Amino acid sequence: MTRIQDTYRTRVADGSLHADEAQQAVLPEFDRICEEVSRPAKKGLFRKAPPPPKGLYLWGGVGRGKSMLMDLFVDHLTVPARRVHFHAFMQEIHAAMHLNRQAGVEDALAPVANDVAASVKVLAFDEMQITDITDAMIVGRLFEILFAKGVVVVTTSNRVPDDLYKNGLNRQLFLPFIEIIKDQMVVWEMISPRDYRQDRLKGAPVYFSPINDASRQKIREVWEHLSGGESEKLVLKVKGRDVELPEFRNGVARASFYDLCGKMLGAGDYLAIAEAVKVLILENVPRLGRTNFNEAKRFVTLIDALYEAKVRLICSAADEPESLYIEGEGVFEFERTASRLREMQSEDWAAED
Template identity: 65%
Template sequence: MRKTLAQIYEDRVAAGVLRPDPAQHAVLEHLETLRDWLDTQAVRRRSLLGGLFVRHPTPPKGLYLWGGVGRGKSMLMDLFTESVEHAPKRRVHFHAFMQEIHKGMHEARKAGVEDALAPVADKVIREVRLLAFDEMQITDITDAMIVGRLFEKLFAAGIVIVTTSNRVPEDLYKDGLNRALFLPFIAMIREKLEVVELESPTDYRQHRLEGAQVYFHPARGSRARIDAIWSDLTGAAPGAVLKLPVNGREVELPRFANGVGRASFWDLCAHPLGPADFLAIAGACRVLILEDIPQLSASNYNEAKRFVTLIDALYEAKVRLICSAADVPERLYIEGEGTFEFERTASRLREMQSAGWGQG
């Protein structure tokens, strides 16, 4: 007998991995309906001549799960996606998915295809029955102008879509350029997806980090403990490069999973990145793990200056910072030009270690 999602959830509660949360539990029922439908259809299609003549029947409504950070949206979506046994499925960060779409369209255009979206959407439709998007967020006009047609095709093909977001659909692409053209997309979301707010009172991410050490020094020897934090927050995901658009360029975060970014000081501060890059990174991460902050001085003044800008961006965006450094914040930059300016950074680094930091 296969376990229901509620049973899987209860098992994790019993194992002490999850705390029982009625708001989370309530979402499982809807996901169970989707899972049953997906697997039943998949088995049926397989038994009928490989599905050659089978049209895709209309699925039940998908799910748009939204709410505050750390409420367990990604966890629930993963629990669901992992438990779908037969239907071809894909779980992907929304932003990464849209980048693939743009890349595919670019190639199609180069090949002279007039409607570049069509072959790209067709490929997705051939490959999966379930698309699980994490962190749907639309800030870019190029995304905003194609999601409507893209989702229309996906829905028409009977693809089940489940997505998480920090915003209610009506707030997607808020204040964006040409927003009127985007409104039909919101209406489509409302029509095709069950919109559910995950109203859990607990930010579990904060909870998991509560009382945890988040500043390690010296950096040497802290790798294993930082790996453990990464595993805990991402469910041991391997993580992938996250490319963020910044003024027509891209800035790269070497590793990203489930709202958690991971990079070394050198990745972010030894390259000519500026405030816009750091803002993009701060906007994409709830937690940033920054490793190997060295002793700073006049000899690495440029790196130090970028580090100050990075910390400011993270501070403003209330990103939770976990780092390993050569020394305590106050002793990171003790000689040479810029020591005075660094005092504020040191104080911010202190404040960002405090228990309630980043809440709300």
């Protein structure tokens, strides 16, 4: 079996990766898991199956290469595995539990967890974070079942485990899950001075106007560059409602103005989006005014949420920020939004302090 460390060195040598000490330091952990899950189980009437290897909880700042390392890891696995964004996975769990309840199943969670455990040996999650109480109340028992069935979990996160669901409602009921993580997974902080996602955008325009074939092509190129041409739909559960991002990959989301501002969304929805994504590509922002006043108000709220959360915005719009909203009620208030849109275009705006 080719080790991940060897593949990493090969890619550094051919120039497709930059050598990074923080990334290299965690590679033995990935290799350990690959090797241990690939070992054939010793069979025999009185032989007890060995315990599964500890998983990995890899956390650190955005843009440090955690998702890239996860790609390498999954590519090297020779056992049934699934890579999925944590939010999307939890949505699937809730949907399957709902079907069980409708069918009269008393314990709606156990058969769902058992089905997951029967289908994979390794679960690889992007961006574990818990913001919804419905997730917080079931995730502990869900993972208890998965670990008991021998599933190995590897996840990335921007937060240390102790900060998951921080200040959440009934958080004391969630705390045992944090102890499960510490018991079943190696917790590894990846500290790197480089933000590779920012590096990929360095010097590149992030605001395109007017909307035409040229700007559409530029947006497509940025998306391909950041996503690698792969994506999945991400559905966020906010107070029982679904908030949908049509395309998502490695912390980068792509949506149209009408996907996010043409629907009845509010501040809580935009805060959830800002929590879930690190880069948002927002397309086709029209001129704003009396004819689309409600959409304009939502756009202002969205930009405020992205600004406060330091989410990198890549945008195509009908005009420059100062000329987007030129008539009707709200022109004066939009001046702050225009200023923020202009500030968010600066090269180092979203860089961490």
